Structure formats: structure tokens, C-alpha cells
Amino acid sequence: MIAGYAPAPVAARMENHGSSMLKIAMVTGQDVFARSGSMVAYEGFVQYEPNPPAVRQMASAWLTGESAPLMKCSGDGLLYLADYGADVVCLNLNNESVSVNGTNLLAFDAHLTWGVERVKGLAKFAGQGLFNVGVSGQGWVAVTSRGTPIVVDCGSGADETYVDPDALVAWSSGLKMKAKRSFRAGALIGRGSGEAFQIAFSGQGFVVVQPSEDSTDRLRIRG
Amino acid sequence: MAREFQRGHKAKISDLTAGTDLYVGVQITGPGMTFDISCFGLDDKEQLSDDRYFIFFNQPKSPEESLQLLGAQSGDTESFRVTLDRIPASIKKLSFTATIDGNGQMSQIAPGYLRVVAGGEEVARYSFSGAEFSTERAIMVADIYLKDVWRFAAVGQGFDGGLDALLRNFGGEVAEEEPAAPEQAAAPGFAPPGGVPGFAPPPGGPAPAPAPAPAPAFGAPAPAPAPAPVPQPAATPPPLPAPAFGAPPGQGGDPAIHQAPTMVAPMTAPPGQAPPGQPPFGQVPPPGAPPAAPGFGGQPPFGQVPGQAPGQFPGQPGAPGAGYGQPPVPAQGAGLAAAMQKYRETPTGQRWTQQNPKMMRADLGQGGGQPVLARQGSMVLYQGKVDFGYKGAGFTGRIVGNATGQEMQLMRCTGGGQVFFAENAAYLHPIELQGDAICVSAENVLAFDESLQHEVRRIEGHGIPGGALFTMQFQGTGTVVVKTHGTPVVLPVTPTTYADSNAIVAWSAASQVIISSQVRLRRTAYPGHSGETVNLQFRGAPGNFIVVQPYEV
Numbered sequence: 001m002i003a004g005y006a007p008a009p010v011a012a013r014m015e016n017h018g019s020s021m022l023k024i025a026m027v028t029g030q031d032v033f034a035r036s037g038s039m040v041a042y043e044g045f046v047q048y049e050p051n052p053p054a055v056r057q058m059a060s061a062w063l064t065g066e067s068a069p070l071m072k073c074s075g076d077g078l079l080y081l082a083d084y085g086a087d088v089v090c091l092n093l094n095n096e097s098v099s100v101n102g103t104n105l106l107a108f109d110a111h112l113t114w115g116v117e118r119v120k121g122l123a124k125f126a127g128q129g130l131f132n133v134g135v136s137g138q139g140w141v142a143v144t145s146r147g148t149p150i151v152v153d154c155g156s157g158a159d160e161t162y163v164d165p166d167a168l169v170a171w172s173s174g175l176k177m178k179a180k181r182s183f184r185a186g187a188l189i190g191r192g193s194g195e196a197f198q199i200a201f202s203g204q205g206f207v208v209v210q211p212s213e214d215s216t217d218r219l220r221i222r223g
Numbered sequence: 224m225a226r227e228f229q230r231g232h233k234a235k236i237s238d239l240t241a242g243t244d245l246y247v248g249v250q251i252t253g254p255g256m257t258f259d260i261s262c263f264g265l266d267d268k269e270q271l272s273d274d275r276y277f278i279f280f281n282q283p284k285s286p287e288e289s290l291q292l293l294g295a296q297s298g299d300t301e302s303f304r305v306t307l308d309r310i311p312a313s314i315k316k317l318s319f320t321a322t323i324d325g326n327g328q329m330s331q332i333a334p335g336y337l338r339v340v341a342g343g344e345e346v347a348r349y350s351f352s353g354a355e356f357s358t359e360r361a362i363m364v365a366d367i368y369l370k371d372v373w374r375f376a377a378v379g380q381g382f383d384g385g386l387d388a389l390l391r392n393f394g395g396e397v398a399e400e401e402p403a404a405p406e407q408a409a410a411p412g413f414a415p416p417g418g419v420p421g422f423a424p425p426p427g428g429p430a431p432a433p434a435p436a437p438a439p440a441f442g443a444p445a446p447a448p449a450p451a452p453v454p455q456p457a458a459t460p461p462p463l464p465a466p467a468f469g470a471p472p473g474q475g476g477d478p479a480i481h482q483a484p485t486m487v488a489p490m491t492a493p494p495g496q497a498p499p500g501q502p503p504f505g506q507v508p509p510p511g512a513p514p515a516a517p518g519f520g521g522q523p524p525f526g527q528v529p530g531q532a533p534g535q536f537p538g539q540p541g542a543p544g545a546g547y548g549q550p551p552v553p554a555q556g557a558g559l560a561a562a563m564q565k566y567r568e569t570p571t572g573q574r575w576t577q578q579n580p581k582m583m584r585a586d587l588g589q590g591g592g593q594p595v596l597a598r599q600g601s602m603v604l605y606q607g608k609v610d611f612g613y614k615g616a617g618f619t620g621r622i623v624g625n626a627t628g629q630e631m632q633l634m635r636c637t638g639g640g641q642v643f644f645a646e647n648a649a650y651l652h653p654i655e656l657q658g659d660a661i662c663v664s665a666e667n668v669l670a671f672d673e674s675l676q677h678e679v680r681r682i683e684g685h686g687i688p689g690g691a692l693f694t695m696q697f698q699g700t701g702t703v704v705v706k707t708h709g710t711p712v713v714l715p716v717t718p719t720t721y722a723d724s725n726a727i728v729a730w731s732a733a734s735q736v737i738i739s740s741q742v743r744l745r746r747t748a749y750p751g752h753s754g755e756t757v758n759l760q761f762r763g764a765p766g767n768f769i770v771v772q773p774y775e776v
Contacts, residue, residue: 089562089566090562091559091562091563092558092559092561092562093558093559094558094559096558096559098559146647146648147579147581147582147645147648148566148579148580148581148582149566150566150567150568150578150579150582150604150643151563151566151567151568152568152604152606152643153568159606159607159608159640160606161604161605161606162604162605162606162609163603163604164600164602164603164604166603167603167604167645172559206563207604208563208566209582209603209604209643210603210645210648211579211581211582211603211645211646211648212581212603212645212646212647212648213600213601213603213645213646213647
């Protein structure tokens with residue numbers, strides 16, 4: 001019974017172990033930023049630096065600016081990360097850029113260019129934890145999704161694509177986004193707020209959506 | 224979303240999907256026309272050296288069943304199942320062709336497509352229309368061919384002759400009457416009405432008689448057999464080439480197409496295009512991959528120098544040494560698009576499409592199709608002009624008013640476009656009703672067609688949370704999407720079928736529900752327990768069923 005779950009040989013810097021665990025092959029000099037508290041196991045010599053200065057700088061816009069929910073991992077070894085059983089998707093960026101909902105970001109290579117972005121007009125979502133991290137360059141990013149995600153092309157129709165902010169995982173940079181509020185009295189979508197919020201995307205690119213509207217930041221508690 | 228191919232585009236199958244079990248569907252229609260869609264398994268000389276690999280209506284599968292004809296389904300005029308890793312080594316190329324059976328010419332066809340579906344997801348689509356053709360009677364639609372790895376090419380090449388000429392083009396024979404093969408006698412009967420005169424299937428499917436691999440005429444560019452539908456005696460070598468192509472010479476399925484460097488067809492999503500000329504990334508078996516995990520400590524895993532400058536992952540374009548060894552299974556080519564590929568939206572024209580076990584797409588249709596009722600907040604994404612309105616019908620109020628524990632509010636989705644529904648990563652199950660009826664626990668309803676008649680029922684009983692169990696009974700024609708936590712079990716209704724009222728999901732409406740209370744003898748065994756458990760007992764004729772989820776709330 002145990003035999004089936006042994007780790008597979010390392011084949012890439014970041015890869016899945018099962019659907020919901022991320023395995024990172026750590027090498028000195030190639031640090032990784034990971035969600036605080038997402039480490040479930042490691043093997044070898046890996047050190048963790050919570051709230052590193054670089055992150056603090058970058059993430060000053062992050063939420064209230066207290067402590068950024070990222071830690072810097074460095075060393076040699078195998079690092080296993082998970083986020084409460086959420087599905088993990090590894091992306092190998094090839095000089096591309098992607099925006100990831102902060103809640104859904106699990107880990108990324110430290111040498112990637114990244115920054116916390118706030119979307120204009122979406123400040124009201126920030127209270128719900130909607131901030132996103134733009135990551136670009138050449139390297140790996142791991143994203144979590146509650147349930148198998150779905151990738152939808154935005155450019156396929158003339159109409160915009162509207163996404164429930166609670167279900168949004170990531171999107172390709174370069175999409176135009178704006179907030180949409182349905183003022184129709186009868187419109188009731190979302191978490192019973194009585195007002196419907198959606199994010200409208202337009203342009204060429206894709207949007208990744210998870211089949212769950214649960215965006216509570218589980219790891220924030222652990223800090 | 225499928226990758227759209229244009230004529231002449233090619234791609235590695237492994238870039239499209241990690242799977243090797245492919246479904247190839249061809250849709251081709253035309254007014255008053257019927258089509259024969261076939262698959263030729265060709266050898267390295269592009270000849271049909273083994274006519275058991277000519278898959279057509281009369282020979283629906285190859286001996287080892289790596290190629291199978293599945294017939295019309297899912298909107299496709301014809302479909303094939305191709306299991307790439309079971310195709311024998313002698314077969315280097317699969318050519319999918321469509322020929323007109325009867326009168327007509329290819330310029331009359333309606334827009335059609337050839338698509339490749341892997342794992343239930345469409346990964347490639349090549350669309351064509353009659354405007355691209357003229358008087359041809361056949362099209363070589365697309366090829367799946369082996370050049371180092373299996374690749375897909377959108378060919379879209381017209382051909383003047385019919386199926387028999389096409390067959391001779393590939394070096395096969397058109398046998399007319401050959402008593403040796405049993406199928407031959409019946410051959411005329413197989414030909415659909417109005418069949419091309421003189422057409423007959425090749426010598427018997429199981430018969431080992433390999434067509435005498437004829438003169439390598441086809442290896443040269445622009446060969447073309449006579450299109451004349453003159454039946455050839457079985458033993459005769461293929462006919463002479465004749466300039467009968469309806470297209471410029473040198474194009475007729477010529478090998479040159481496949482010797483050209485593989486270009487990546489445009490993706491629907493622009494980011495993450497693999498740059499052309501990239502080394503065969505993700506295809507190379509990991510030469511330098513360490514065999515096991517303990518290889519890390521300071522040692523270079525995956526052939527990497529420790530302390531190497533960040534960003535220099537070998538195997539990535541621009542980095543030297545392509546020995547990175549991508550694992551083949553995760554199908555992570557370079558870039559975002561490759562990683563996203565397996566999560567792409569599945570495009571089909573159906574009203575309800577399951578995207579993955581936890582997400583459902585409803586296509587409302589353009590211009591005010593039928594509305595969908597859904598649980599509030601279950602929309603995760605929509606495209607198009609969709610209005611979401613509060614569904615405040617009386618029955619909703621009744622639910623809310625009566626049961627505090629089982630609040631259910633619906634919204635009405637109207638307009639045109641696609642809406643994606645999901646909730647809490649629960650598993651979704653579309654149940655298509657065709658005049659029959661089903662009862663679903665109100666908690667487990669995610670969405671349903673408004674065309675269905677639905678009514679709320681209340682099952683009262685002591686011990687049920689909230690005092691009553693609310694169920695919705697659906698009847699009519701349409702689809703109900705039911706969500707369950709975990710994989711449900713479907714039990715037939717027998718004289719002794721009981722279910723927990725919290726775990727019950729649905730049952731066929733013909734079965735009768737009885738509340739049964741059991742008094743526990745050892746009521747002190749569970750402190751705080753009421754000593755009474757409430758179960759639902761089901762009674763019904765054989766054929767009724769209940770659905771129970773592994774989750775009790």
C-alpha cells in the first residue's frame with residue numbers, strides 16, 4: 001500500500017506528486033518563494049526565511065502590509081508543498097507572464113520578475129482578498145485550484161468573459177479587466193452580498209477558473 | 224479549447240495531448256450528398272502495403288484494433304478510434320480521406336471539420352469548407368504520420384477521383400470480382416445506394432493477401448493514378464499515374480509536406496507558443512535524470528550545475544544542453560500553453576457539457592434560448608450576454624420560509640452565451656430526463672433547465688434537521704445537474720433499502736419514501752444521542768434506484 005506513493009524520480013524543477021502535492025527540486029542559488037505554511041515535508045537541507053525583506057518591499061501593497069504570506073526557501077533538497085488538498089498546477093513560464101490570484105499562488109522561482117498588482121476599480125475586492133501577483137520571466141510557477149481548473153479563452157467571442165472573483169485562479173497578462181457590478185435589483189450572484197460582482201476580461205488570452213467559489217485564505221491563519 | 228489548424232499546418236501529437244488513444248471525428252456534409260470517410264494506414268513509401276489497414280465502412284477495424292471505425296456520433300459524420308501505441312511499426316502514416324458517394328463535387332460541401340479528441344477533450348480541429356475545393360470528388364483531409372514522433376497534419380487536399388481512385392493512389396487495388404475473398408461476393412451490396420460504379424472493397428479484410436506494393440510511383444512528387452473508375456483486376460498492379468489531381472501538382476499527399484520542418488500551428492491562446500526551431504522539447508527521454516530522489520544533495524539533479532545562474536534551466540530554449548528530460552506524462556512542454564492544455568475548455572455544441580468532474584457548462588444558445596435555473600452563487604464564469612435574475616417564485620419562498628436548515632435560492636440565467644457552474648468543488652452529475660421523473664434532495668440541486676417541471680416536496684419526520692427534508696421533483700424533458708460530495712453510490716430499490724436522510728441525493732420518483740424510526744436499544748452508547756435514528760426507507764418496483772453520497776450534512 002505504501003509502495004504506490006513513493007516519490008517519483010525528479011524530472012523537473014517543479015512537478016506534481018499526485019494531484020495536490022507539489023514537489024520542488026531545490027538547488028543552492030535557485031531560491032523559491034512559497035506560501036507561508038505550505039511546506040508539508042522536505043528532504044535535505046532547506047532553510048526557510050519567513051517574511052524576507054525583498055518580499056516585504058514588494059508586498060507593501062499587499063493587504064494591510066503586515067506580513068506577506070510568502071517565505072523564501074533556499075538550500076538543496078526536495079521540498080513538498082501543499083495547500084489543504086487543493087489541486088496543484090505547475091506552469092513552466094517561457095518568457096511569458098501570468099497573473100495569479102494571490103490566494104492561489106503556491107510557489108514560484110525567486111528569480112522571476114514579480115510584483116503585487118492591484119486592479120483599478122477592483123479595490124473593493126481587496127477586502128475579499130483579491131489581489132493578484134504578476135509573475136513573468138523564465139521559470140516555474142505553481143498555482144493551486146480547488147478542484148480541477150478550467151481554462152477558457154477570452155478571445156473566442158466578441159463578448160467579454162465574466163468571472164466570479166471568488167472562482168478566479170489566474171489569467172494571462174495583457175487581458176483587460178474591469179469590475180462589473182450588476183445593479184439590477186434582482187441580480188443576486190455571489191455570496192449573498194445582494195450585489196453582483198464580476199470581473200470582465202477582454203482581449204486575447206485565457207482565464208483559469210476553479211470549480212469552487214471558496215476563496216477563503218486558509219493559510220493566512222497559520223501565518 | 225481545441226487548437227485550430229489551417230491547411231498545411233502540422234503539430235506533434237504530444238504537443239496536443241499526452242494521450243495516445245485518440246478519437247478522430249470528421250464532419251462533412253453536403254446537400255443531397257453522402258460521403259465515405261476512410262482511413263488509410265500507409266507504409267513508409269506512402270503505399271497501402273497491407274490492405275487490412277484500409278479502414279472504411281466495410282472493414283471497421285485493423286487486425287490488432289489499433290484503428291477502429293466508430294461510425295457517426297457526437298455530430299461527426301464518421302469517427303475513428305486511433306490507438307497510436309498499438310499501431311504496428313510498418314504503418315507510418317494514417318491518411319484520413321473523405322470521398323463523395325454518388326453525385327456531387329467538393330465545392331458543394333457545407334463547412335465541415337476534422338477533429339482530434341483525446342481524453343474527452345478536443346485537442347485539434349481543422350475546419351474546411353467547400354470554398355476551398357472545386358470539382359474534386361475526394362479530399363485527403365488530414366494525416367497522422369510518424370516522423371520521429373507521431374504528428375498531425377491538416378492536409379485539405381482535393382482529389383479528382385472517387386474512393387477507388389484514391390485507393391489506387393495509395394497502391395491498393397480495387398477488386399471487382401474475386402471469388403477467393405468471401406467479402407467480394409457481397410461487395411456490391413455493401414456499396415451504398417448510388418455508389419460509385421465499379422467500386423468494391425479491397426480483397427477481404429482478414430485475407431492476408433497484401434497488395435503487391437507496387438511501383439514506387441507515389442514516392443515521386445505529383446503522382447496520380449487514373450481517376451477513371453475502371454475496376455482493376457485483383458492481380459494487376461496499380462494503374463498508371465495520370466495528371467488527374469484537382470490541385471497543383473506536387474501537393475497530392477506528397478511526402479514533401481511531411482519532410483518540411485514541423486511548424487507549430489497557431490494556438491488559440493497566443494501566449495506560450497513554442498518558438499519554432501526549438502529542440503524537441505519534452506520528447507527526449509530523460510537522459511540525465513537521476514534515477515531516484517536521493518541524488519539531490521549537492522549533486523546536480525537533472526544535469527544541472529549547482530549554483531548555476533538562475534534562469535538557466537537546461538532544456539529551456541536559450542539554454543544549452545537539451546538534456547533536461549521533461550517527464551512525458553505531465554505534458555509540460557515549454558510555456559504556459561502546454562501546461563494549460565489539459566485544462567482547456569471542451570467545445571461541443573451541446574446544451575450541457577461537463578468540463579471536468581466538477582464543472583459544468585450550460586450553453587444558453589444565441590438570441591434568448593431557454594433559460595436555466597441555478598443555485599445562487601454557483602456561476603463561476605460566463606461568456607456572452609447573460610442576465611442573472613433572482614428567481615423568486617413561490618416555491619423558493621416556501622423552501623426558505625419553511626426550513627431554516629435548507630435554504631435554497633435560485634437564480635434564473637437568461638440570454639445568450641455560455642455559463643459555467645460549479646460549487647465548492649463538488650462532483651457534478653448531469654441527469655438527462657426524457658419524460659421520466661426524479662426526486663432530488665434540494666441541497667443537491669445545482670442547476671436545471673427551466674423547461675423541466677419542478678415541484679418542491681416536503682418529507683416530514685422527527686429527527687430530520689430543520690424538521691423536514693425538502694426535495695425537488697423534476698419531470699419532463701431536460702437536464703438536472705446534481706452535485707454530490709464524493710463519488711455517489713446508486714442502489715437499486717429492494718424491499719429493504721434504507722438511506723440516511725442527510726446522505727440521500729436523489730431517487731427515482733416512482734419509489735415511495737417512508738420515514739422509519741428505529742429505537743436503539745443501547746441508547747446510552749452514544750451520549751447525547753437522541754436514541755432514535757431516522758432513516759428513509761424506499762419502496763418501489765424493480766428498476767427504481769436511489770443515489771447516496773458519502774457525506775452527511
